[in-house]
Amino acid sequence: MPTFAPRTARAIARRELTDAITTSARRQLAEIGPAALSVRAIARDLGMASSAVYRYFPSRDELLTELLVIIYGELADRLEAADHAVDRDDLSGRWHALGEALRAWALQTPHEYALLFGSPVPGYAAPERTIEPAGRVTGVLIALMADAQTRGPLPARTELPAEAHAVYAGIRTVTGIDFSDEASVRALTAWSGLFGALSLELFGHLYRGVDDYAAHFAIMLDRLDPTGP
Template sequence: MTAAAPPMLTAVLDVARRQLGEVGPAALSLRAIAREVGVVPSALYRYLPGREAILTELIRSGYERLAGAVTEAEAAVPRADHLTRWRTTWRATREWAVAHPHEYALLYGTPVVGYRAPTETVGPATRVVLTLAQVAVDAQIAGARAPASEELGPEVMADAEAVRALLPELGLAVEVPIDPRLVMLVIDGWTTLFGAISFELFGHYERSVTARAEHLDLLARRRAAALGIVALGGATGRDHDGEAQSQA
């Protein structure tokens, strides 16, 4: 967003991200960053208001790096293969997290900057769930329907309506009315995805789930089934009505 990033600032942030990957968010030291850049600590205050600003910037760019890796993987899947797009999104998210555990922890672990996400990080933060939503909407356009009928409570329904109204301005391609249940099922999947990755990286699966990739794919297929997202070509999934959707 800055007109032209000063080379010093980019050098600082590059070093900061490297050190973040080694020591983790809590141990990230402004003085250590300054040392590696080859400058005295106070010099950094020409470019940054403080340590928190470094973390905030790492959070913002972290969301974008994650979203970049995920959308790149998802974009490589044929558009009509909604189940593979869905599962690929899950798999790519986990693979990025496993490859960058400290960066993931900075994004989805305990908040470090004032226990409130800075406003400049909310935009990039939504891109993964938007990818999930796009797949779900595309599948719905292609004829997918959530198999189970469930009723949403009034407050949850209001949330779903509010989110639905927000979707177009977030860049979601919508050509069909969106069921509020669809919104809540996508949020369900989003929650499950990051819940499972956090459990894996934070050690809670240590004595139970060891086949992490396969397990996450199991969860992905379950949430896909709830959305009515079935395998391409019809009857591979467990779905009852064998109506295969048309595709380009």
């Protein structure tokens, strides 16, 4: 029978305070954006001395990193759940579920969408520990394309230039999957278009040009579907 080390009161208190700090930081994201995120303001919000908060997060950048890890993880959980709710053989259905889940999350938390996929925060460079949770988000699309490719070669939608194989070598290296050039182009086109459509909607660039955003997004998903003919 496995044994578990008891959590100390100090460990519990540290976890609870860390959660309180990141919750306050997420409220700031919604109100003032990531560039203005302030450890001192969070301390005031929690009724603490700023020095106490700095013991947990010595700088704004470390706090931003923690937020990225948390938010990427939550988004990945949503996308994976949406994908797993659809029959594995329904590739188009999985793509639509992925896209709709992403849009629902973005509309619910546009400030967090902006942190992950909007303009870079001035002076901040995301460290290596954000790569794994961010990779889980793209991993849903990678798994979908891998399943699409196992059904046979994807037909070329347009003729690719000779240098395409070298251009997309990085995708094969990073994923460890021998994706065809066609699969790589389809995946990147779909992913780019998905975030382009969301950003145009969220940041108000479709105003007066589209009367029904949900219907428009569904049409975009149909057009961008990387699994179809």
